[in-house]
Amino acid sequence: MKAETSPRPWAADIYRAFKKLGVTQVAYVPDAGHAQLILDCHADEATNAVSLTTEQEGVAMLAGAWLGGQRGALLMQSSGAGNCINMLSLAQECRFPLLMLVTMRGEWGEFNPWQIAMGQSTQKVLENAGCIVQRVDRAGEIGEVVFAAGQMAFSTSRQVAVLIGQRVIGFKDWSK
Amino acid sequence: MPNETQGTLDRREVVKAILEKRGDALVMTGLGSSCYDAGVHDHPNTFYLWGAMGAAAMVGLGLALAQPSRRVVVITGDGEMLMGLGALATVGARKPDNLSIVIMDNELYAETGMQPTHTARGVSLSGMAKASNFAVAETVFTDEDLAAGIAAVYEAPGPVLLDVKVSNKRYPMSIRLRDGAHIKNRFRENLLGQKAFD
Numbered sequence: 001m002k003a004e005t006s007p008r009p010w011a012a013d014i015y016r017a018f019k020k021l022g023v024t025q026v027a028y029v030p031d032a033g034h035a036q037l038i039l040d041c042h043a044d045e046a047t048n049a050v051s052l053t054t055e056q057e058g059v060a061m062l063a064g065a066w067l068g069g070q071r072g073a074l075l076m077q078s079s080g081a082g083n084c085i086n087m088l089s090l091a092q093e094c095r096f097p098l099l100m101l102v103t104m105r106g107e108w109g110e111f112n113p114w115q116i117a118m119g120q121s122t123q124k125v126l127e128n129a130g131c132i133v134q135r136v137d138r139a140g141e142i143g144e145v146v147f148a149a150g151q152m153a154f155s156t157s158r159q160v161a162v163l164i165g166q167r168v169i170g171f172k173d174w175s176k
Numbered sequence: 177m178p179n180e181t182q183g184t185l186d187r188r189e190v191v192k193a194i195l196e197k198r199g200d201a202l203v204m205t206g207l208g209s210s211c212y213d214a215g216v217h218d219h220p221n222t223f224y225l226w227g228a229m230g231a232a233a234m235v236g237l238g239l240a241l242a243q244p245s246r247r248v249v250v251i252t253g254d255g256e257m258l259m260g261l262g263a264l265a266t267v268g269a270r271k272p273d274n275l276s277i278v279i280m281d282n283e284l285y286a287e288t289g290m291q292p293t294h295t296a297r298g299v300s301l302s303g304m305a306k307a308s309n310f311a312v313a314e315t316v317f318t319d320e321d322l323a324a325g326i327a328a329v330y331e332a333p334g335p336v337l338l339d340v341k342v343s344n345k346r347y348p349m350s351i352r353l354r355d356g357a358h359i360k361n362r363f364r365e366n367l368l369g370q371k372a373f374d
Contacts, residue, residue: 024242025238025241025242027238048241050237050241050266050270051266051269052262052266053262053263053265053266054262056230056231056260057234057260057262057263057266058234059231060228060230060231060232060233060234060235060238060260060263061234061235061237061238062238063231063235063238064204064234064235064236064237064238064239064240064241064242065238065239065241065242066238066360066364067202067223067235067238067239067242067360067363067364067367068202068238068239068240068241068242068243068367069242069243069364069367069368069371069372070238070241070242072238086228086229087228087230087231089227089228090225090227090228090231090235090356093226093227093356093357094356094357094359094360095356095357095360096360
């Protein structure tokens with residue numbers, strides 16, 4: 001099986017979903033799966049793209065965004081979900097809307113054993129922390145799922161995480 | 177054991193002096209004593225954290241980016257700031273000119289039994305803020321320092337960090353308002369009017 005090396009056209013679908021949702025703050029810890037989206041957000045003058053040292057900062061930052069009347073999204077890799085857990089109490093207790101896009105590792109053709117622990121527990125720990133979790137495993141559906149998740153997050157004041165499957169993102173070929 | 181940076185300023189007097197000058201500023205507190213200090217002067221433009229330790233500075237950043245024409249003042253403790261130190265780097269890299277962080281630094285975890293924090297052992301939060309690209313970063317020991325510091329909190333291009341060395345005096349809780357959703361809705365409705373319900 002070949003590792004996917006082609007560009008990810010769905011990054012533009014997510015960006016369009018952000019514009020439709022009125023997202024103007026995008027906080028992130030970089031992940032290769034989100035590389036193009038991060039570039040697009042930085043290039044957009046109407047968007048505040050903020051690089052974080054750790055994912056939990058983004059949970060707090062987007063609570064502040066909402067307090068100030070703006071909508072945001074938090075981009076991370078599955079390894080970052082665990083960093084957020086106590087901070088998600090802020091979203092749960094205050095009913096802050098929170099849209100998280102999580103690119104998955106540790107679940108499909110993973111070569112790095114250190115990614116398995118968090119990748120395999122991401123959905124469970126997010127759900128235990130009060131987050132609604134929606135998965136997407138087909139590239140063509142990512143934009144639609146992100147828009148639907150965002151509408152639910154912002155309209156019902158809930159935390160919603162979209163897990164973007166590693167199978168869509170592609171994995172590193174470790175066979176050679 | 178006292179050390180050379182142990183403060184003498186009274187935390188309730190310090191917070192009173194800061195909040196008297198608030199004008200239309202938006203205020204964010206950390207959990208514990210800084211929440212109770214600000215709660216004495218409750219205002220709908222204040223958002224209180226009762227948990228989520230380490231969140232205060234970053235909630236302040238998101239709010240400052242969303243409301244660029246308003247000054248955002250974070251009032252938190254040394255323990256709370258130490259739990260989210262990465263936020264100093266994130267704020268310094270983004271450099272919002274309307275964000276000020278004031279730390280009520282008693283060098284103690286007062287809520288959990290008065291254990292010393294790292295600031296009692298030679299760690300300087302203003303030094304970290306300076307090294308993190310803050311526009312203003314000072315440690316405040318005296319009333320004179322405080323007056324100059326408060327002017328910077330509201331007037332200087334930020335980000336501003338004041339590390340105010342306060343005494344170890346403990347005060348009782350003040351504000352009873354602790355339902356997070358209510359605090360959020362009150363803050364948003366006051367700031368955004370009907371747009372809060374869009």
